[in-house]
Amino acid sequence: MPITTIAFDADDTLWQNEQFFRITEQRFADLLAPYTDAPDLNDRLIASVTKNLSFYGFGMKGFALSMVETALDVTDHRVPGTVIAEILAAGRELLSYPIETLPYVDQALGRLQETHRLILVTKGDVFDQERKLAASGLADYFAAIEIVADKNPATYARIFARHTDGPDRTVMVGNSLRSDILPPLAAGSYAIYVPHDLTWSYEHAEEPVNEPRYARISHLGELADAIARLEAVR
Structure with a gap:
């Protein structure tokens, strides 16, 4: 048998897939650099993504929403709307990378x-x-x-x-x-x-x-x- x-x-x-999420994570950190000096920013993002798996599932959409949630959390909701828009755009770019x-x-x-x-x-x-x-x-x-x-x-x-x-x-x-x-x-x-x-x-x-x-x-x-x-x- x-x-x-x-x-x-x-x-x-x-x-390839994970490498594009790593690029997006770095973009996220660069966008937030003027608004927070949190040393554990990436850990907090990953914790948010993991927590939200039961709500959003795996994939780009849940990752983008978790970036927004983390940005609001680490800046005490002081992050400008323009930066939130750029974070969402970075999430959408995950749909445009070549396979x-x-x-x-x-x-x-x-x-x-x-x-x-x-x-x-x-x-x-x-x-x-x-x-x-x-x-x-x-x-x-x-x-x-x-x-x-x-x-x-x-x-x-x-x-x-x-x-x-x-x-x-x-x-x-x-x-x-x-x-x-x-x-x-x-x-x-x-x-x-x-x-x-x-x-x-x-x-x-x-x-x-x-x-x-x-x-x-x-x-x-x-x-x-x-x-x-x-x-x-x-």
Whole structure:
């Protein structure tokens, strides 16, 4: 019973994403520099984003609203309306950055599409994720696309039941231990971790230890061999 389905994360697994949020964070700090000397400005922004996940979800919109909330908070509501407008504009710019696929993506998807069912499992704002997928040119590789509000074991169980031959014949591939690795393992599938140089602190977690259904690779060019190794120990 070989692995028949490969599920992929999107942001920072197939294309660059976090680097544009880092650029926006720096723009945010520059805009507020004349109005606050808070040494923990970035930490307060990330805390606001994390707190607001249950209200706004993941993605650009929640990030932009959290920047506004943080700006008001750290300046005791003294920040000018013109600066708030520039902060919102910086948030909108997240929708205009070019989509840059990561190394080996096309080669890996093209090769594995011939032998496996490929599906995409990404979280965030539907409009933004659909825009990035269309701009990437990768949509045709996938037999199914799931854009979800969050990634947890129940989410993966539902997706595996709908699109795969079962979790025990599915592997999830992604750059986030918290979202792409631990939940699908808990749902009964295999998981392959592809670290990215930039990963949001919220997504950090400890790697699985002594887990035969888990593997780590350096880039997607190593994916086919990693899957073969996982199948060998089934």
